[in-house]
Amino acid sequence: MSHRSRLLAAGLLLLTMAAGCADPTTVSDAASTPDPTSGSTGPSAPATVPVTEADPEVEALVPAEMKKKGTLVFATNAPYPPLEYFKEDNKTLIGYDIDLGNAIGAAMGLKVEWKNISFDAIIPGLQAGKYDAGMAGFSIEHERLGTVDFVSYYLSGGGFLIKKGSGIKVGSFDDLCGYRVAVQKGVSQVDALVEASEHCVAEGKKAITVNQIPDQNVVVLNLASGRADVVVGDKPQVEYAAGHADGLCVISTYQTGHSIAGIAVPKGKKDLTAALQASINHLIENGDYAQISKVWNTGVAVEGATLSDQYQKVSQPWGVGPDGTVNKSLVFTDPAAIPPGHTYYYQPVREGCA
Known part of the structure; x- marks a missing residue:
């Protein structure tokens, strides 16, 4: 059951127990701050958001109309930390999706513009041409592939x-x-x-x-x-x-049979999906993807943990490694690529927790 394979998409989880949300990274200037999971399941070393540069090979794939416009417009739905939520000013969007989306745009040589709307309005907005893509932790589901295409970027559950x-x-x-x-x-x-x-x-x-x-x-x-x-x-x-x-x-x-998450793109926009896929794979190859994932503890593996043999057979065709990290972004267009319904694949109980 990955993120937002849900009936409702209300805002959630803003947790420093008494006060406002903690900002694990300054985002705007990428100043060094402690990893948000320090002291729990994540590494304790400081992590910063990298400054991603445009990549000529990725830029060459950007649709001409988008290149001329110079912007990539993402629809999202905040608050949903750690993927997308607001800083204490209640205006500035931060989170894993925000940092990764900004890096994707940077590699494409584009400025990124974010539109925060209701979750249920994202796919209709894409179909109406209001936004270029939707980045809100969508699970890539059988039913959704009938209306939009997806570019994968992390394994949830x-x-x-x-x-x-x-x-x-x-x-x-x-x-x-x-x-x-x-x-x-x-x-x-x-x-x-x-x-x-x-x-x-x-x-x-x-x-x-x-x-x-x-x-x-x-x-x-x-x-x-x-x-x-x-x-x-x-x-x-x-x-x-x-x-x-x-x-x-x-x-x-x-995990489930649809725990791979993706960026939603209007159906049939092959040029855009190819550019987004190339951008994500570039970020995987140059290390920016791993660094952003480390900042937010999203899409990173727990040390020593591996997916079950059974689930590796499910997720390996999605470009997912045995440790649960995405090592290759793929484009999903065919509903047959993801089975309908919910099949659960449980990971071992973690030692030292109970």
Whole structure:
């Protein structure tokens, strides 16, 4: 269940437990600041946003009309940290998607313009020609490929957040029997929790208490305050929460048959998808992609972790390596490339968390 394979797309997870959101990078001047996950699952070394230069080979692929205009217009939907949200001024967009999107545009020799709109309006806006592309952590889904094309850029999924040292070991939805689980109202994980709870009862175990909360920030606060035992959410968001709240950690993660995330592009815009793909692959090759991913702890591998053999067979054709990082961006146009529905692939429980 990757980011925004959801029924609703409300803004969420802004977590330094009492105050406003932490800005792990200055973005505008790329000044050195601590990694946002220092002290949790990420490396502790400082990370900075690189200054990406235009690449002539990528520039040559940019559609003539866009090159003449000189701008690449991305539609996005904030707040959704760590992918896209606002600085404390409530005006300046920051996040993984923002930094990576700006770097993609820079490699194409273009200025990037961001339009923050409702999530449900992004794809219709692309179809109407209002925006060049949509970058809002879209999972590349079977159903979406009927209306837009995608250029892949990271592997997402979901995860289970607990209090560190709680003794709760959750490696799948079926392990949640008897627990109080906080989840954002309307997301697709709700269906998985209801189904798992029914399975618990059928086996004579206690049902899952599913607490649906509209605001993801409040979802996590329920866990921190002891009103929930577990939080279920998308992988980037639970990892971000663990890195910004003392005493919380991600006990395990999972992927689905559509956990690859991509940039949405109007159907049939082959020149644009080729340029975006080339730009992302250039950033992968020159190291800028890895550096931006490290700043936001998105699209990076947990040290020593590998995807299961079963899931490697699913994700390898997507350009995903055994550690879960994208090593090659691909263009997706055919709905047959991604299976419909939800099939879960669980990763091992992490040591030192429960």
